[in-house]
Each structure stands twice: as C-alpha cells, then as structure tokens.
Amino acid sequence: MEKGKGGQSEMVPTPIVEAWEGIIMVPVVGILDSARAKQITESILEHIARVKTDIVIISIGGISAVDTKTANHLIRTIHAAKLMGTEAIITGIRPDVAMTLVSLGVELSGIMTFSTMHEGLEYAFKKLGWKVEKSK
Amino acid sequence: MAQESIEVIEVRNEADIVNARVRAKAMAEALGFSYMDQTRIATAVSELSRNAFQFAGGGKVTIMPVDGEGRKGIEIVVEDQGSGIKNLDLALKGGYSTAGGLGLGLSGSKKLMDEFNIHTEVGKGTVVTIRKWL
Amino acid sequence: MITSPQVALHDKMAVQFKDDILRRIVETKAKGLVFDISAIDIVDSFLVRQIGEIATAANIMGAQVVVVGLRPEVAMTLVEMGFSLKGVHTARDLEKGLEVLRKAGKR
Numbered sequence: 001m002e003k004g005k006g007g008q009s010e011m012v013p014t015p016i017v018e019a020w021e022g023i024i025m026v027p028v029v030g031i032l033d034s035a036r037a038k039q040i041t042e043s044i045l046e047h048i049a050r051v052k053t054d055i056v057i058i059s060i061g062g063i064s065a066v067d068t069k070t071a072n073h074l075i076r077t078i079h080a081a082k083l084m085g086t087e088a089i090i091t092g093i094r095p096d097v098a099m100t101l102v103s104l105g106v107e108l109s110g111i112m113t114f115s116t117m118h119e120g121l122e123y124a125f126k127k128l129g130w131k132v133e134k135s136k
Numbered sequence: 137m138a139q140e141s142i143e144v145i146e147v148r149n150e151a152d153i154v155n156a157r158v159r160a161k162a163m164a165e166a167l168g169f170s171y172m173d174q175t176r177i178a179t180a181v182s183e184l185s186r187n188a189f190q191f192a193g194g195g196k197v198t199i200m201p202v203d204g205e206g207r208k209g210i211e212i213v214v215e216d217q218g219s220g221i222k223n224l225d226l227a228l229k230g231g232y233s234t235a236g237g238l239g240l241g242l243s244g245s246k247k248l249m250d251e252f253n254i255h256t257e258v259g260k261g262t263v264v265t266i267r268k269w270l
Numbered sequence: 271m272i273t274s275p276q277v278a279l280h281d282k283m284a285v286q287f288k289d290d291i292l293r294r295i296v297e298t299k300a301k302g303l304v305f306d307i308s309a310i311d312i313v314d315s316f317l318v319r320q321i322g323e324i325a326t327a328a329n330i331m332g333a334q335v336v337v338v339g340l341r342p343e344v345a346m347t348l349v350e351m352g353f354s355l356k357g358v359h360t361a362r363d364l365e366k367g368l369e370v371l372r373k374a375g376k377r
Contacts, residue, residue, distance in 0.1 A: 183315060
C-alpha cells in the first residue's frame with residue numbers, strides 16, 4: 001500500500017465486479033487521486049487480459065473530486081482497453097459534467113458516456129445481443 | 137542483499153538498443169517499480185537509445201538508482217556526440233516525424249517519464265536525462 | 271493466414287520479419303493477417319512503424335491486418351506516447367481477430 005495523505009482513497013482498492021457474461025463493472029467512489037487511478041488502470045487492464053471481457057462499465061457517479069490530469073489518465077485507460085479489444089464506457093456522468101470536462105481539455109470523443117447505470121446497462125446488453133423482458 | 141549499481145551500455149548497433157532497454161527494465165524491477173512503470177521506463181530508453189544510434193551513429197546509456205527528497209527512483213542518461221538537434225522545439229512537439237522517429241521518440245519518452253531534461257548543441261551532440269520516481 | 275511471433279521481436283529481426291510476411295502474403299494471396307504480439311513486452315515507435323508498414327503494404331495487396339494480444343503495459347504505453355495504430359485493427363485474441371477480419375473483408 002502506498003503512503004498517502006487521503007485516508008479514504010488508499011484503504012480499499014476499487015473492485016472489479018463481474019456483472020454479466022462479458023461485462024464487468026468498476027464502481028469508483030470518493031476521491032479519485034492519481035494513486036487510485038493507477039490502481040484502477042492496472043486492475044481493469046490486467047483483468048481484461050486474463051478474462052474475455054466485451055464491456056467495462058466504469059461508474060463514476062460516486063466520485064467526489066477529480067483533477068483533469070487524473071481524468072485524462074482514466075480516458076487513456078479506456079483507449080488502452082480498446083486496443084486490447086474491450087470497450088470501456090462511463091456511467092454517472094451528467095451532460096453538464098461532461099461539458100465541463102471537455103472544456104477543461106479532457107478528450108471524451110469516441111467514448112460512450114451515460115448519465116445513469118441504467119442507460120449504460122441498456123447499451124451494454126443491446127451491444128452484446130441481450131434482451132431484457134419482464135416475465136408475466 | 138545485492139546493491140543496484142550504475143550500469144553503462146555503449147550503443148553501437150541494434151542489439152545494444154535491445155540490451156539497454158532490457159537492463160533498464162531489470163534495474164527498474166530491482167528497485168521496485170510496478171510492471172507498468174518498468175515498461176514505461178524500458179520503452180523510453182529504447183526510444184532514446186535508438187535516436188542516438190540512428191541519428192548520431194551511437195551513444196552511451198547510463199542507468200542508475202537515484203535518491204530525491206526522501207523517495208527513490210531511477211535515472212537514465214543517454215548521450216551522443218552526433219550533430220545535435222537543430223530545432224529542439226519542433227522535435228519535442230513530435231515534429232521531425234518524417235525523418236523517421238526522432239520527434240516521436242523524444243516526445244513519447246517525455247510523456248512516459250516523470251522528469252525529462254535535454255541538452256543539445258549543434259555540432260557537439262545531445263544529452264537526455266530521464267527520471268522516474270517510485 | 272496467421273502469424274505469431276513467439277519470441278520478442280528484436281529490431282533487425284522485425285525488419286526481416288516484415289519482409290518475410292509481405293512475401294508470404296503475395297505467395298499465398300492471403301486476404302487476412304493476424305499478428306499476435308502477446309509475446310512482446312515492449313513496443314516502441316520503431317516497432318509501431320514496422321507494424322504500420324506491414325499493414326499499409328498488406329492493404330495494397332488486398333489483405334487486412336489485425337493485431338491481437340496486446341499486453342496491458344504495451345497498450346497503455348502506446349496510448350500514453352500518443353501513437354495511433356492507424357490502418358491496423360486490433361482485437362483481443364485470435365478468435366476475435368478472425369471475426370474482425372471477416373467483417374472487414376465483407377466491405
């Protein structure tokens with residue numbers, strides 16, 4: 001464990017949640033500092049190298065603070081995942097937050113972002129050919 | 137416990153470029169860098185030694201552990217006695233890409249490392265110092 | 271047609287390898303090339319250029335190229351350095367790579 005100033009972010013590594021066949025979720029909460037971002041990058045990329053993964057849903061709705069440098073690092077992780085054959089999408093990003101990030105120079109082009117987990121899941125299921133039906 | 141010491145590699149051919157990056161990676165690993173960082177360091181060394189080989193006919197790569205403000209790190213110096221870089225700004229912006237890589241290698245290495253220092257003098261040569269901290 | 275450099279591609283070998291591959295594509299009239307780089311731990315601008323040249327030449331000869339098996343560190347370093355593997359498809363593994371080639375071939 002790295003020494004750090006922020007107590008919360010160093011304590012528990014962000015988990016990789018296997019949600020569905022080919023779909024994993026990464027729930028990021030609290031302060032996203034560079035140490036945590038590094039850990040998330042390594043977890044995601046190591047996982048998709050080991051386990052066939054079609055989609056990674058990175059949920060950032062619970063983030064309290066992030067700087068542009070760290071946001072850019074996350075974006076680069078998404079591009080790296082794409083090179084490895086996995087699409088990483090972001091959920092929990094409201095349109096106004098997305099616009100703020102873009103105006104700060106964060107490159108969101110080519111990356112699917114959604115306000116809610118619901119929308120993200122919908123996209124993932126549709127892309128992978130799953131249909132959700134309510135049983136009578 | 138073995139002490140990591142200074143390594144000096146003369147780069148005179150393609151095999152030396154490979155050797156330089158392998159040695160850099162090995163020292164990075166010994167110092168405790170993550171696998172990701174080992175790769176960043178080795179890639180930067182590969183870029184810089186290749187530049188020295190391609191554009192200056194060869195060079196010298198020195199790899200050593202460093203201490204700075206209570207933290208440990210790795211430092212690599214790549215020096216050559218080539219004709220120097222005429223337009224450093226352009227090279228660092230990733231220009232010279234048509235020349236086959238000088239700019240790409242320099243700007244790429246800079247992005248991978250924590251510290252990047254370059255001193256070049258037309259007619260004399262170039263010295264690039266890079267560092268990464270744990 | 272499938273190719274898989276099982277050993278780390280050292281520089282001079284990479285150029286030789288490139289020449290061999292291009293010749294094989296012509297000889298076999300291959301429509302696709304899967305380049306498995308899962309054994310390669312460091313990809314620098316030189317190697318990226320070789321791969322790009324293979325892809326360009328292959329495309330001219332009517333073959334699509336897909337690179338598979340990028341390691342996490344390789345993928346991340348490429349992105350951080352800002353290199354684009356333009357004109358080169360990438361995929362997770364051989365199976366997905368062949369799928370990509372099939373789709374690309376249909377266009």
